[in-house]
Amino acid sequence: MKPSTDLKVLFAELADCLDERDLHQDVPPAHLHDWSDERAGQPLALVTPRSTKQVSDVMAVCARHSIPVVPQGGLSGLAGGAVPSEGCLLLSLARMNAIEELDSAVGTMRVQAGAVLQTIQEQAESEGWMFALDLGARGSCQIGGNIATNAGGNRVIRYGVMRDLVLGLEVVLADGQVLDLMQSMKKNNTGLDLRQLFIGSEGTLGIITRAVLKLSPGVGGANTALIAFANYDQGLQFLKQAQTAFSGHVSAFELMWPDYYQFALKTLGRPDQFDRDYGYYLLFDVQSSHPEQDYPKFEQLMADAFENGTVENAVLASSERETEELWQLRDCVSEILSINAPTINFDVSVSLNRIGDFADQLKATLDERFPNLITLFFGHVGDGNLHLVAGPVQGGKEMEHAIESEVYRITRDFSGSVSAEHGIGLHKKKWLSHSRSEAELALMKSVKQAVDPQGLLNPGKIMD
């Protein structure tokens, strides 16, 4: 804030930009945190604008008074990317939640940033399309936040990350300028692709106010199997065979390590469907418009994989109920988290061909150093993304830090990413340099300086 700024004047100017009910000097507690336990500072106030014009006007006021602004979506983030910093204005996009247009002929959707993911999915489905982004927080996360964090989730192996699903963007810059990139073209090579700057920038370069989304053809169902491997290499070989057979159409490749698999069975109170233990378990799924048409191909793939020794054992789901039961093995994570609470959860990625060794090394290191810690490994391995749940963490922040140090050190040794999908926010700032070089950090800072010279947008997130 400028030394000359009088808070009364500031609030009067903000009030001129907005409806009275949209300037909240008492900030509701729900806006002080996200789904992580990160805390930062006390905000000045919260605004809930209803249009791009209002966002732009608010930003112009803030720029004039050098007031930092923290944009907020559904606040379901896990990295503290949207929690208030001291003395900031919180700007929630929640009131801008309209689905402005669904073009059913070509499969595009124009939405405001505050539209909730699940609403977007349902609208698409009602017109025979699918919006492919999907994640656990679908009922509360907002598309603006999904874009700002380049969300990943359940369908990346087939449809890519959020970046791959954005056609157009509207962004309000730190000085209040509106950048209209609301195109719906797949191909547009006219200079720098500025959309890419803002996707995944966690609100540090601009405030995303609207977007044009790419829809995918709707699917009718899936062929699903639970598959057992003896070793990681078999899993990789099977992935290649499956992607070749289905021309890249594998829609889930969720690998589970034995400890996780056994824990999931116990949690669900279910017997093992296999008569012996294996090295790896895979939830495997190929969606299509008419899964029954694809069943022979699916069966053929499994038969071939048996014959050439790629898979050790498999259970093919033969009804919707069986499919659901298989998916519960992967979807019971939240129950596993509560049983092992307090847990610490990791979201890391390394090259696909090194995940087996990477998990082995993580496990050996953590088992040795923290013998009472239960460590469960699973993940969207088709995307190179490994999740690790470790708990119960009885030793408080100090033990958390010790576990993080080990995990991120090994991640660095494997040239991996300390954040595959959750972003950096506040939570992973101290580990960022494990994945990004000095030169990269310096260039990020130059870009930030160029786009937001006063450093007003989401200060202290990603980097200082």
Add this chain to the structure above:
Amino acid sequence: MKPSTDLKVLFAELADCLDERDLHQDVPPAHLHDWSDERAGQPLALVTPRSTKQVSDVMAVCARHSIPVVPQGGLSGLAGGAVPSEGCLLLSLARMNAIEELDSAVGTMRVQAGAVLQTIQEQAESEGWMFALDLGARGSCQIGGNIATNAGGNRVIRYGVMRDLVLGLEVVLADGQVLDLMQSMKKNNTGLDLRQLFIGSEGTLGIITRAVLKLSPGVGGANTALIAFANYDQGLQFLKQAQTAFSGHVSAFELMWPDYYQFALKTLGRPDQFDRDYGYYLLFDVQSSHPEQDYPKFEQLMADAFENGTVENAVLASSERETEELWQLRDCVSEILSINAPTINFDVSVSLNRIGDFADQLKATLDERFPNLITLFFGHVGDGNLHLVAGPVQGGKEMEHAIESEVYRITRDFSGSVSAEHGIGLHKKKWLSHSRSEAELALMKSVKQAVDPQGLLNPGKIMD
């Protein structure tokens, strides 16, 4: 160049960075132009470094003396993006053409920037994979240039543009710093995705020296058809039906307008396979690992489309020879170009649902203003990409400019892109503002200034 720079000193310093044979003070004429007829200025010299270290050293020397540098790939560009500017050093990546590694287990390839596209494709194929980028210049274009221009081409509808096929990048910045972004992870949300800055920046932000490419599963063949529609909306409806039936696996959707179709038949000396004229002709193709397995689905799609009136007529290829003959209709463009020479060729895009009207308006305007001009429309319409060939252009540069003015004015009216895939380079600079706003151009300039403060990299390209 700094006033204090002595050319002898400069050349001596460059000679210290390179093998003697890689500093060419007599620039071979092939390096003075690309496949367009754009000309800019006389270069100082050409260097052909053999390693990232050499590129870095050369850049450091140039930064010290403020010498502009123009990076060159295969010089098959159509926009003058790599032609010399006055007093520049040309830096060709041609000697850095190694394929460093193909990881066949996971489908990634590590290459140097000078590797030729076709070589990369063939290497991938020899291991059961496919590198999905494909374009006419495949035999001479280099992957570094493909990345720098975010190339499109023949398979975008299914596999996306070059941006979608890059996993990792190595870039030398204007000051000689090497930026190592050579990751192979699909998911990595650790701050700004710097790779995106350089892809499509036409060499104005950094020199791409190496890349990690994403490979796709190999295909065994395709089901192909030539389809006739009465109107554009039928085409759009068929696209939706086909994408739904094949879950997004349509691999070619090349629409031809009647004038083009008839011209192609005449050029190939072939009778029409249909017994009457139609409004639109489509070359339609679905590749897969085992096309024969997919044939029933393909036939079913066509039967359904007939029944619900989406298509008017169709010819299904029933042999490789027939498939080839259908593709010749689209591949004879180069012959059409010579017959109508001198031609002027456009590469524009608008929203998919407006291409029909867009082409109608272009045709009506050009027919009225240039009654003797033959205008042929066709394109990767599944990507929103329309190509227009107009010729013969007998009135020289003045007539060219008049035609361009009309075409780009209408493109702007349709909120379209003046360059869907070819880039801006020198050729389309004057039309850039038809597709990008003042605010966008200002932001591009800020980013350029932040990344290349001396403005040494490919000066005068995209923008001044």
